[in-house]
Amino acid sequence: MPSILPEGDPAPDDGRLPAHVARRVREAESAGAPRTFSLYVHVPFCEVRCGYCDFNTYTAEDLGPGASRSSYAGTVTGELDFAAGVLAASDVPARQLETVFFGGGTPTLLPAADLVGILGRAREVFGLAPGAEVTTEANPDSVTARSLAELAAGGFTRVSFGMQSAVPHVLATLDRTHRPENVPAAVGWARDAGLEVSLDLIYGTPGESLEDWRTTVEAALALRPDHVSAYSLIVEEGTKFGSSVKRGVQADVDPDDQADKYLLAERLLAEAGYRWYEISNWALDPLDEGIHRARHNMAYWRDQDWWGAGPGAHSHLAGVRFWNAKHPAAYAQRLATGVSPSVGREEPDAEARFLERVMLGVRLSEGLETSVLDVAPDGGAQARGEIAAMIAEGLLDGRAALAGRIIPTLQGRLLDDAIVRRLAGF
Ligand SMILES: C[S@@+](CC[C@H](N)C(=O)[O-])C[C@H]1O[C@@H](n2cnc3c(N)ncnc32)[C@H](O)[C@@H]1O
C-alpha cells in the first residue's frame, strides 16, 4: 500500500456510500457475474524500518490511544463494525468474504490471538465464504511454530513471508533483520501448521550479483513454496535508501541488471513447475490448473470489491474508491468519536478506469480482452494498429490476439509500461 494518499474529494463523516454502489452490486448479481467481496487489514507496525520501504508503517510501540500495538486489534474491530453499518445503511447487499489479507507493516508483530480476534470479528460481521483464502504477511523472524499453529487453528490458510534474499550482504543492504536460516525454519513451521506458503523476493539490490540472485531463487525453490512473488527493488523517494542514492553514497538500481534477473527468475521458476500469472507472481502449478494463485490479489487485479481496514487503507466498491486517515492516531481518533475513518473518496471517470483496466490487464497471464479497447474515442483503431505492431516486435502473443486477448510475451513482460502507453495512445 503506497504511503502517499491521493487527493480525491472529502468523504462524508458517516461514511455513507452513493446509491449507485448498491445498484451496481445488485446489477452484477442479476447479470450472473457477482462482484466478489474481500477484506484487507493493514497492520502499521514494524520492528525496524527497512531503508527501501515506503509503506505506511511505524516502529514506535505507542502511537497514542487506540493506536498502540496493544490496543490496535480493538480499534480495527471497531472499524469492521463501522463498515458493516455503512454497507447496511447504504443498502449494499450482504456478501461473504471470499478472501482476507492482513498486510503491513508486519502483522505478525501483533500476538496471534489479536489477528485471530480480528478475523473472528470479520467472520461475525460479514461471514467467510466456504473455502475463503485468509493470508497474513510475516517477516521470517516474527513468527514461531506456536504462533503459526495458533493462526492456522484460528482460520488463517496462508502465510506470505518476506524472504527477500538468501544472501547475507544483500539482506544487510536492505536493512532486513532476519538471517537466511530463519526462512527454512519459518516455512517448516507454517507447513506443519497446514498453512500454504508464499515467499516474497526482491531482485536488483545494488551489490547483488547475478549469482547472488540465482542463490536466492534456488534457496526459495528448495523450500517448495506454493507461491513466489519477485519484485524489482524500487528506489522510493523519501526513504533512507532513496536519499543515499540521491547523495551518491549508495549505487542506484540498474534496469538492465534487473531485466537479466527477471529472465533468470522466470527460467528457474518455470523449470521447477511455477507458472507466472501476473508479472511479479508465480504459482506452483505444473499442470496449468490455475491453482495456488493469490486469490486476494487477483480480486484487486480483476477490479472486484474490497473493504480496506486500518490507517491509510484503501477500499473499492463498484467503482467508488475511498481511503482512511494515514496516521494510526488520527485513524483511531476518528473511530473513537464515531466518525468514519475514511478521509477521501473518488470515482475515477471512464478514461481513468479504461487506463487502469489496461494497466492491470496487460500484467496478467489471462490478459485483457481486445474488446476493452473499443471504448476509445476512435473505436480502438489506433490501439489495434499498435497490437499488430507489437506482435511483430515480439511483445504480444499473436495467437492470443487472434482469440481476442492481449497477453504479453516474456519480452513484453519486461516492457509492460511501453505496452500500456501504446495501447492507451500516449
Ligand atoms: C511492505 S512488505 C510487508 C510484509 C513484511 N513486512 C515484509 O517486509 O516482508 C510487502 C512486500 O513489499 C516489498 N517492498 C517494500 N518496499 C519495496 C520496494 N521499494 N521495492 C520492492 N519491494 C518492496 C517488501 O520487501 C515485501 O516483500
Ligand code: SF4
Ligand atoms: S519489514 Fe516490511 S513493511 Fe516493515 S519496513 Fe521492512 S519491508 Fe517495510
